[in-house]
Amino acid sequence: MARIRIVHSTDYTYRNPVGLTRHRLMVRPDDSHDLRLHSAKLDVDPPPASTFWKHDVFDNSICFLEWPESLRTDRLSIVSSLDLTHHPDGQPLPKYTLDAKSFPFSYSNDDVSDLGHLRTPQPGVATERVQAWVRRIVAEAGCTEALKVVEAITHAIKQEFRYEARHEEGTQTAARTVELGQGTCRDFAVLMMEALRTYGIATRFVTGYLYDDTSGVTRGGGSTHAWCSVYLPGAGWIEYDPTNGLVAGANLIRVGVTREAAQAVPISGGYFGNPDDTIGMDVDVSVSGNPIS
Helix, strand or coil: CEEEEEEEEEEEEEEEEEEECCEEEEEECCCECCEEEEEEEEEEECCCCEEEEEECCCCCEEEEEECCCCCCEEEEEEEEEEEEEECCCCCCCCHHHCCCCECCCCCCHHHHHHHHHHHCCCCCCCCHHHHHHHHHHHHHCCCCEHHHHHHHHHHHHHHHCEECCCCCCCCCCHHHHHHHCEECHHHHHHHHHHHHHCCCCCEEEEEEEECCCCCCCCCCCCCCEEEEEEEECCCEEEEEECCCCEECCCCEEEEEEECCHHHCCCEECCEECCHHHEEEEEEEEEEEEEECC
């Protein structure tokens, strides 16, 4: 258990004063048994004319910002500050809760109906290249125990692929990640999701923050982080971070969950102006944590 404070700053600068369109933010986690949100604060400059919150189709907390049409500005600053307590599930998972004993496993009829497209690979994403890769990892796991096989896939991504920060928007396909042998945390999450979906296993994309980056061996700190969750019958949704080989939500602050990566953008929006008015975007994420005994 740890008390966590997060400051996520995003600054946009423009060559000429521009108007701002509606912006959509996914920066606020919801209270749960593993996360207690004490406070969540947004500081926006220039101040929006209206701020309102909604739940999306996945029940994530989404904030919308709107400015007057007459507003013109050469910068936009959005700062999200969170204060929370995290109770990660940790390892090992209680085996008595797990109905999925061997890999691959099947779901009940009710689960199949409810999980829907979370079990289905994206069209054109889980190609033969991805299938060949994950089949090799499953074979090399040396057992059929469900937990150990899923963990083997998690650790294989960390061990076999090189982490490379990429500042361009978007996420590369799972097949592209296998081809290049490298990617970002978002790419690795997508690879694990699509690899498991080839077996009909339900997965979700998770966006949030990594709060233990003091060891010097974790990758993806200093910015928003991404990983995936896997639905294991009896145990429920279990989080896996293939970038760092973390299991069961340790050191991971979940902000939003979606079916695919494109639905989990922390901040999105646009402006009225010329295409070359954008000078740049600077993102800084500060995460500090203190253990609670």
